[in-house]
Every structure is written in C-alpha cells, then in structure tokens.
Amino acid sequence: MTTKYYDPNSRRGNCLDAIKDVIQENPEASWGEIIAAIRATPKFKGYENQALKFLNWAMLPEQRALYGLPDLTARKGVPTAASKTEEVKSLRQVEDLQATLRCAEIFSALGAEPRLRIVRFLLAHPEGIVVGEIGSKLNILPSTLSHHLDKLKNEGLVAVEREGTSLRYIVNAKSLQDSVEFLLGRTR
16 A cells, blocks of 8 residues: 555645645744644644644655655754654554554545445446536445535545536545555455
C-alpha cells in the first residue's frame, strides 16, 4: 500500500495545507511557537493531537521532500533525531500508523449504510454514473445523496467529473483494494 495520501480535499490534505500555512506565516517561529499556532488553528479544532503527530511525521526528510515542506531542524526547540527516534521507533512504524489512520477513515466513510450502497452501485458501473441516476436507482433524496457523495469524495473513495451540467461519479477501486489488502495484512 502506498503512503502518498495527499488529497487536498481530505482531512489529511487540509492538515498538511494548514501546517504549511502556519510555517509560512511564521517563518522565524520556534518549534514551540509553531506547535502553539497549530493548536490555535480553527481547522484543527478537535484534531490537535492528530495534527501534531502529522507534523512530526511530515518533518521526516523523505516526507518534507515529498510534500514541499521547509526544513525546520535549525529552529529553536526542534526535537532531535534521538527524541524523534524514541517517539517513533522507525519510519516503518510511521508508515503503518499512517496507513492505519487512512484505512480507519476509509472504513468509517463506508460505515454508513447509504454510502456502502452507493459504493457497491458504483463498483457495478466502472465507467461511472451520473448523480441523478444514482439517487433514482438507490432511492436516496438529492440532499442526502450529496452529503454521502461528498464524504466518499473527501476520503478518496470516489472521483467526480463534470459533464456539462451533470456530475459523473466514478468509484476509486484501487483505494478500496489497498484498504482491504492492508486490513488482510497484504500491504506492498
């Protein structure tokens, strides 16, 4: 399972964007000031600890390069490699934690009966299907359908394409497959 889960519409994508904003708005801030700014950011309300764990993960050299984050190691108060090693024993543990969190978000999104029906219906139509047809075939009201499709889209389970005035939804079978493989312990 790949660990490159940067979707700007997901919670993790929003977290990454907000962390980038905090760092760019405070170019000379110490590590403690960056953490305080993250805790004070409204986007993280209720997710402060997850954001701080993500910040520590995002500061690993490979992740900084992947996501275009600046090197903060020269800033005052930045945890040393030894303290990071104690906190996270290995990059593999970080990857496992990230994959576990990602799968939890996916399975949470699938935990609602209408969303599970929508995904099963879209799997039967790999070319995608127009939103009006989804609602009429599954007997889901448009406002309810919109809510459920947004949740599935935010978790990367479906993609949307505009066709004139219509929206066509397509299931992301790879995301589902990767999650099931992770759950079964068959990660790549």
